[in-house]
Amino acid sequence: MIPVNELVRGYRLYEEEYNEKAVSVLRSGWYILGKEVEAFEAEFAQALGEDCYCAGVDNGLNAIQLGLHACGIGPGDEVIVQANGYIATMLGITQNGGIPVFVEPDKYHNMDPDRIEAAITDKTKGVLVTHLYGQATRMEQIVAVCKKHNLMLFEDCAQSHFASYKGTNTGLFGDAGFFSFYPTKNLGCFGDGGGVVSRSKELIDKIKVLRNYGTDYKYHNIVPGFNSRLDEMQAGLLRVKLSHMGELLANRRKIAEAYLDGIHNPRIRMPEIVEGAVPIWYQFVINVEDQAGFRKYMLDHGVQTDVHFPTPPHLQPALAYLGHKEGDFPVAERDCKTVVSLPMMDYLSDDEIRTVIEVANAYEG
Ligand SMILES: *Cc1c(COP(=O)(O)O)cnc(C)c1O
Numbered sequence: 347m348i349p350v351n352e353l354v355r356g357y358r359l360y361e362e363e364y365n366e367k368a369v370s371v372l373r374s375g376w377y378i379l380g381k382e383v384e385a386f387e388a389e390f391a392q393a394l395g396e397d398c399y400c401a402g403v404d405n406g407l408n409a410i411q412l413g414l415h416a417c418g419i420g421p422g423d424e425v426i427v428q429a430n431g432y433i434a435t436m437l438g439i440t441q442n443g444g445i446p447v448f449v450e451p452d453k454y455h456n457m458d459p460d461r462i463e464a465a466i467t468d469k470t471k472g473v474l475v476t477h478l479y480g481q482a483t484r485m486e487q488i489v490a491v492c493k494k495h496n497l498m499l500f501e502d503c504a505q506s507h508f509a510s511y512k513g514t515n516t517g518l519f520g521d522a523g524f525f526s527f528y529p530t531k532n533l534g535c536f537g538d539g540g541g542v543v544s545r546s547k548e549l550i551d552k553i554k555v556l557r558n559y560g561t562d563y564k565y566h567n568i569v570p571g572f573n574s575r576l577d578e579m580q581a582g583l584l585r586v587k588l589s590h591m592g593e594l595l596a597n598r599r600k601i602a603e604a605y606l607d608g609i610h611n612p613r614i615r616m617p618e619i620v621e622g623a624v625p626i627w628y629q630f631v632i633n634v635e636d637q638a639g640f641r642k643y644m645l646d647h648g649v650q651t652d653v654h655f656p657t658p659p660h661l662q663p664a665l666a667y668l669g670h671k672e673g674d675f676p677v678a679e680r681d682c683k684t685v686v687s688l689p690m691m692d693y694l695s696d697d698e699i700r701t702v703i704e705v706a707n708a709y710e711g
Contacts, residue, residue: 347645347648347649347650348648348649348650348689348694348698348701348702349650349689349691350650350651350652350687350688350689350690350691351530351652351689351690351691352691353529353530353534353691355691355692355693356534356587356594356691356692356693357536359590359594359692359693360586360587360590363586364536364583364586367582367583367585367586368579368582368583370582371578371579371582372579374578376578377577377578377579378575378577378578379558379575379576379577379578380578381578382578382579382581382582382585383402383575383576383577383578383581385581385585386400386402386576386581386582386584386585386588387399387400387401387402387541387581388400389585389588390533390541390543390584390588391543393508393588393591394508394515394517394518394543395514395515395518397545398517398518398543398544398545399543399544399545399546399547399550400541400542400543400550401541401542401550401553401554401557402539402540402541402575402576402581403539403540403541403542403553403557403574403575403576404538404539404540404557404573404574404575404576404577405526405528405538405539405540405574406434406502406504406524406525406526406527406528406531406540407434407437407438407526407540408540408557408572408574409438409524409525409526409540409541409542410434410435410437410438410439410474410500410502410524411437411438411441411442412542412553412556412557412572412574413438413500413522413524413542413544413549413553414438414439414442414444414472414474414500415442415556416522416542416549416552416553416556417472417498417500417521417522417549418471419439419442419444419471419472419498420442420443420444421442421443421444422443422444422445422469423442423443423444423445423469423470423471423472424444424445424446424447424467424469424470424471425439425444425445425446425447425470425471425472425473425474425500426446426447426448426449426457426462426465426466426470426472426473426474426497427439427446427447427448427449427457427474427475427476428448428449428450428451428456428457428458428475428476428478428678429448429449429450429451429658429659429660429675429677429678430450430451430455430478430655430658430675430677430678430681430682431476431478431502431659432476432504432654432655432659433655433659433662433664433665434502434504434526435474435476435502435659436659436665437664438474438502438524439474440665444471445469445668446659446665446668447465447467447470448465448659448660448670448674448675448678449461449462449465450675450676450677450678451478451677451678451681452484453618454481454483454484454617454618454619454620455478455479455481455617455631455681455685456475456476456477456478456481456482456483456484456620457473457475457476457483457488458677459483459484459487459488459491460487462488462491463491463495466495466497470495470497471497471498472492472497472498472499472500472521473488473491473492473497473498473499473500473520474500474501474502475488475499475500475501475502476501476502476504476505477501477502477503477505477506477509477516478505479505479617479625479627479628479629479630479631479654480505480506480509480532480625480626480627480628480629481506481509481617481619481620481623481625481626482506482509482510482511482516482620482623482624482625483511483516483620484511484620484623485511485512485514485519486512488519489519489520492520498520498521499519499520499521500520500521500522500523500524501516501517501519501520501522501523501524502524503516503517503523503524503525503543504524504525504526504528504531505531505532505628505629506626506628507525507531507532507533507591507626508532508533508591508595508626509623509624509625509626510623510624511620511622511623511624512622512623517543518543518545521544521546521549522542522543522544522546522549523542523543523544524540524541524542524543525540525541525542525543526539526540527539527540527541527580527584531628532594532595532598532626532628533584533587533588533591534587535580535583535584535587536579536580536583537577537579537580538580539576539580539581539584540576541576555568555569555571556569556571556572556574557571557572557573557574557575557576558571558573558575559571559572559573560572594692595626597692597693598626598627598690598691598692599627601627601630601689601690601694601699602625602627602630602690604699604700604703605630605688605699605702605703608699608700608703608707609632609703609706609707610707611706611707611709613634613635613640613709613710613711614632614633614634614706614709615632615633615634615684616632617630617631617632627690628690629652629654629687629690630687630688630689630690631654631685631686631687631688632685632686632688632706633681633684633685633686634684634686634709635684635711636711637653637683637684637685637686639711640686640709640711641653641686643709644686644705644706644709647705647708648701648705649688649689649701649702649705649706650689651686651687651688651689652686652687653682653685653686653687654685654687655682656682657682658675658678658679658681658682660674660675660678661679688702688706689702
């Protein structure tokens with residue numbers, strides 16, 4: 347069977363380097379917030395772009411939560427998000443007492459820039475876009491709307507490490523970019539990890555204080571903070587992976603290009619690429635009418651698939667208190683019922699890629 351993802355393949359690509367790094371961290375005797383974290387923060391920020399800074403944190407959700415908190419998002423503040431995203435994005439808002447306000451996605455599965463203004467109220471404080479599946483949102487219009495209405499602009503980049511739009515990497519368009527280094531992400535570690543990126547050094551310094559109990563120097567606490575630290579082991583392993591990012595991105599691009607060239611089936615809507623965007627293919631997502639039937643067919647023919655994500659956040663029991671019902675966001679709801687993720691990971695053999703293409707092409711619905 348061809349798995350939809352198999353993390354150990356990514357490990358094996360650079361197995362010796364990972365092992366060496368793990369042992370060196372173990373032998374160092376220093377495990378939380380040290381040289382590896384500092385070095386990773388500097389290297390990641392430098393790889394993303396000029397004049398930006400990074401604070402490593404413990405996971406992607408807390409990157410969002412801390413980042414919004416540091417930017418002043420609090421009780422009753424509305425933040426605009428896309429309706430077809432992942433619930434972590436919304437929880438980063440609700441954990442600060444904020445209210446996620448949903449906007450329908452465009453045909454690229456990202457926030458539809460044309461629909462933002464209609465969602466703005468006098469409580470709106472910011473817009474939080476997610477560059478879903480590894481493709482940048484069309485940003486010019488969003489940047490302009492935020493300027494016009496004096497809103498903060500945030501980016502959930504948990505799926506878009508080094509995905510760019512017109513030459514700029516995601517995470518650098520607004521006030522802050524939030525990253526997850528969860529193992530499945532393109533830049534994933536071997537446990538939990540996350541990061542906040544910003545062009546504002548002041549903001550990043552604030553997050554470095556917040557992530558460590560509000561500590562500015564040892565045993566001195568200037569604000570009530572959190573425990574959201576990135577550990578040395580994950581940071582060290584992330585440095586190894588980051589040093590191979592070019593090859594890893596090329597591996598996924600090769601798989602995506604083969605699918606795009608090879609899959610031609612009128613029952614399958616292929617992903618479209620935003621003009622000016624360079625996707626990193628966190629997921630390769632197609633749309634099919636009969637989601638369950640297609641998935642069963644693929645599995646029967648030895649190809650595992652997945653659905654990102656089957657239920658839109660506004661219909662999750664966890665967010666029922668927001669008062670939404672089925673039919674409120676029909677575009678997002680339809681997307682959830684028709685999206686299917688094909689096998690995409692750090693490495694697939696040519697044979698496996700060929701099989702996915704052949705099986706998908708032979709699907710008759
Ligand atoms: C993975 C993910 C997150 C959360 O990251 P964790 O590290 O699992 O907390 C947030 N937003 C999006 C879009 C994600 O894909």
